[in-house]
Amino acid sequence: MAQVIKKRQGRPPTMENPRGRILDEAAALFARDGYESASLGSLADAVGVTKAAIYHYYPNKKEIYEAIIVQTLEGLLSHVTRRLDENMTPSEALSSFMSAHAEYFEANYHGFVTMLVGFGGMENSAFIVDAQKIRRNYEGKLRNIIEHGVADGHFRQVDPSVTTRAVLSMLNWMVRWFKPGGERSAVSFAEEYCDLILGGLRLQT
Amino acid sequence: MAQVIKKRQGRPPTMENPRGRILDEAAALFARDGYESASLGSLADAVGVTKAAIYHYYPNKKEIYEAIIVQTLEGLLSHVTRRLDENMTPSEALSSFMSAHAEYFEANYHGFVTMLVGFGGMENSAFIVDAQKIRRNYEGKLRNIIEHGVADGHFRQVDPSVTTRAVLSMLNWMVRWFKPGGERSAVSFAEEYCDLILGGLRLQT
Structure with missing residues (x-):
């Protein structure tokens, strides 16, 4: 089944291993920009989902870290x-x-x-x-x-x-x-x- | 000569090796609070001078670092x-x-x-x-x-x-x-x- 990821949806998107993908993209973001500068908005963009979808899995940046x-x-x-x-x-x-x-x-x-x-x-x-x-x-x-x-x-x-x-x-x-x-x-x-x-x-x- | 350090004075205070003292206190502050959290105000307090006195020697926090x-x-x-x-x-x-x-x-x-x-x-x-x-x-x-x-x-x-x-x-x-x-x-x-x-x-x- 092809992954269908639409932005701007409130519900969690259809993707394999969403937690793993979020953590991988967040690690890349933290390594590049530093923890302080990295925003959940740019993380959502990198994963290709909405911020709400990120919050569905992790309550805040610290917990992702x-x-x-x-x-x-x-x-x-x-x-x-x-x-x-x-x-x-x-x-x-x-x-x-x-x-x-x-x-x-x-x-x-x-x-x-x-x-x-x-x-x-x-x-x-x-x-x-x-x-x-x-x-x-x-x-x-x-x-x-x-x-x-x-x-x-x-x-x-x-x-x-x-x-x-x-x-x-x-x-x-x-x-x-x-x-x-x-x-x-x-x-x-x-x-x-x-x-x-x-x-x-x-x-x- | 005794060191006389008054707070709230605009001119640089009388102290020995002012740059060295500022850097030592700043290092302690950065090590304790982290670079992002450390303020020039708390640095001035730690050294016992005004913020203006700090600025006399260093233009900003990055340069102190x-x-x-x-x-x-x-x-x-x-x-x-x-x-x-x-x-x-x-x-x-x-x-x-x-x-x-x-x-x-x-x-x-x-x-x-x-x-x-x-x-x-x-x-x-x-x-x-x-x-x-x-x-x-x-x-x-x-x-x-x-x-x-x-x-x-x-x-x-x-x-x-x-x-x-x-x-x-x-x-x-x-x-x-x-x-x-x-x-x-x-x-x-x-x-x-x-x-x-x-x-x-x-x-x-």
């Missing part, structure tokens, strides 16, 4: 989880985690910019609890990889929490300098970061 | 440069660079938050050129350390640009999770990051 964060985190968690496998060595798992993170980041660039560049923290609603739970779960997966590697002697006796933070810092800071569509993929940078973290800078003699 | 960035970068560059010494090994120089960065960050936390959390990019004025020049100079110092280490066989054959980015990512991301005044200093985290980058995660057998 928070829903983008939760959606991005959920997608990241499930994408990275699918790439991990119990039979991997800790080095393989770390490499897989970092590459999968970078891949998802590049494919969901606007959501990451919205989430990480810092248009202001999350303030209200049940979304905060969701986001914190997913983030803890996500960071926990990475820390597990490090902890297992340290426990079985594959890795040095490093502090798993500090190492987890170091890895996530390198990946998260990409949002500040990486632009999709250039010569190198985010994954290729993540692979080089992973090699650096695994092998170290100092020549072992 | 950009001046904070330049001041923070200048201070960072000169602080870190003082800690480097030509007789250091590349490992020592890297360690010194990272610790000095973290030390300056913790001591100038509000300036870093204003600079890095992303209240929006710099837009106008000669400050942009200054900031870019200082940033290039700063990153160049770090890249030099890596390049020398690779050239003299002290470090592995890594890509100096990617390694420079990895190190700065770990340091810069601190602005998103580190809060001054806690149990651990920023320097102690930087030391652990440096050990990780130098020695690597994988046990060398």
Whole structure:
């Protein structure tokens, strides 16, 4: 069935996955104009519906912003989880985690910019609890990889929490300098970061 | 001579280093309230002068914001440069660079938050050129350390640009999770990051 989207109608329009589409367009808008400058009117134009249709799904801009964060985190968690496998060595798992993170980041660039560049923290609603739970779960997966590697002697006796933070810092800071569509993929940078973290800078003699 | 600062006077007040004081108070205000919410009125209150006195030094909020960035970068560059010494090994120089960065960050936390959390990019004025020049100079110092280490066989054959980015990512991301005044200093985290980058995660057998 062809999608028929008429503007100026009060009822929600006929479109597939309306919440997802609204969040995708809003993330692009926030990433381009900034959260403060983005209006629900321009969001409605971008989606091709009326403002009333937007309000049908989300009560205000703040809630859209928070829903983008939760959606991005959920997608990241499930994408990275699918790439991990119990039979991997800790080095393989770390490499897989970092590459999968970078891949998802590049494919969901606007959501990451919205989430990480810092248009202001999350303030209200049940979304905060969701986001914190997913983030803890996500960071926990990475820390597990490090902890297992340290426990079985594959890795040095490093502090798993500090190492987890170091890895996530390198990946998260990409949002500040990486632009999709250039010569190198985010994954290729993540692979080089992973090699650096695994092998170290100092020549072992 | 005692400082005499009267409110409600049109002329610039008598205070030492007025530009520095305005920028420090503005950075604290931006870090606390966000750039958008901060008003020149509350800045004047925080400094203890009139709005007219603020305008005597800076024409608008944007220029204050950009001046904070330049001041923070200048201070960072000169602080870190003082800690480097030509007789250091590349490992020592890297360690010194990272610790000095973290030390300056913790001591100038509000300036870093204003600079890095992303209240929006710099837009106008000669400050942009200054900031870019200082940033290039700063990153160049770090890249030099890596390049020398690779050239003299002290470090592995890594890509100096990617390694420079990895190190700065770990340091810069601190602005998103580190809060001054806690149990651990920023320097102690930087030391652990440096050990990780130098020695690597994988046990060398």
